[in-house]
Amino acid sequence: MDKLAFTGTIISIQPRIRLARSFDEASHTYLGYAIKLDGELDGEKTVFSIGIGKAAHAKHQFKVNDTISGECVPVPDLDMEPVEYYKVSKLKVISTGEQGSSSSPWELVPPELEVYRERGHRRLAARTYDTKCSSCMWGCRMPVEIIVDNWNPRGKKKHRFETFCYGPLNCQLYKAGPNRKVEGRNGMVYVEEDWVDQMAVEHRGEDE
Numbered sequence: 001m002d003k004l005a006f007t008g009t010i011i012s013i014q015p016r017i018r019l020a021r022s023f024d025e026a027s028h029t030y031l032g033y034a035i036k037l038d039g040e041l042d043g044e045k046t047v048f049s050i051g052i053g054k055a056a057h058a059k060h061q062f063k064v065n066d067t068i069s070g071e072c073v074p075v076p077d078l079d080m081e082p083v084e085y086y087k088v089s090k091l092k093v094i095s096t097g098e099q100g101s102s103s104s105p106w107e108l109v110p111p112e113l114e115v116y117r118e119r120g121h122r123r124l125a126a127r128t129y130d131t132k133c134s135s136c137m138w139g140c141r142m143p144v145e146i147i148v149d150n151w152n153p154r155g156k157k158k159h160r161f162e163t164f165c166y167g168p169l170n171c172q173l174y175k176a177g178p179n180r181k182v183e184g185r186n187g188m189v190y191v192e193e194d195w196v197d198q199m200a201v202e203h204r205g206e207d208e
C-alpha cells in the first residue's frame with residue numbers, strides 16, 4: 001500500500017493503549033502514543049490522528065504545538081486502534097512549538113508508557129474527555145475489545161471506546177461519569193463499581 005505524506009501541528013498527544021475486557025477481568029496492551037494533528041494529509045487540509053511507537057516518542061519527545069511531518073498508512077480495523085493512521089515512517093520535527101498548558105489540561109511531553117502503567121487510571125466521563133481533556137497528556141481514549149463469553153475467548157467479541165484519566169486525583173476538571181458495564185455470557189452483566197478505580201490509584205496522593 002502507498003504511504004500518505006503528512007505535515008501537521010500536534011493538538012493532542014496521549015498514550016495509545018488498547019483494553020481487553022472479559023466480564024470482570026481487564027488487561028491492557030501498550031501500543032505507543034496517539035497524536036492528533038491539524039495539518040495536511042495526502043495534500044488535503046484536515047485534522048487527523050496517527051499512532052507512533054514508544055521508541056519514536058523517546059527520541060523526539062513530542063508535545064502539543066510541535067509541528068511534524070512523515071508518512072503513514074490507514075488503520076485497517078478502526079475498532080482496534082484509537083487513531084486513524086499508523087505505521088508512521090520518515091518522522092521529522094519541523095519546529096518545536098511553545099509550551100502549552102502546564103496545569104489541567106496538562107500539555108507537556110507525555111512520560112514513558114511504564115509511568116502510565118504504574119500510575120493506574122480512573123474512568124473518565126466521555127463528555128468531559130471530549131470537552132476538557134482531549135489535549136491532556138493524562139487523558140486516554142482506549143479501543144475496547146469485549147470477549148462476551150468468558151469461557152470461550154475465541155467466540156463473539158464486541159467493540160467500543162472508553163475514556164480514562166491517569167492524571168492527578170485532585171484535578172478540578174475530573175468527572176467520573178456512569179459506571180461501566182460489561183456484557184457476559186447468558187445475558188449476565190458485570191458492573192465495574194467505584195472501588196475498582198479507587199484500588200487502581202490508591203498508591204497515589206491527592207496531588208499526584
Ligand code: SF4
Pocket residue numbers: 104105106124132133136137138139140164165166167168171172173174175
Ligand atoms: S481530568 Fe484527567 S485527563 Fe482531564 S484534565 Fe484532569 S488530569 Fe487531564
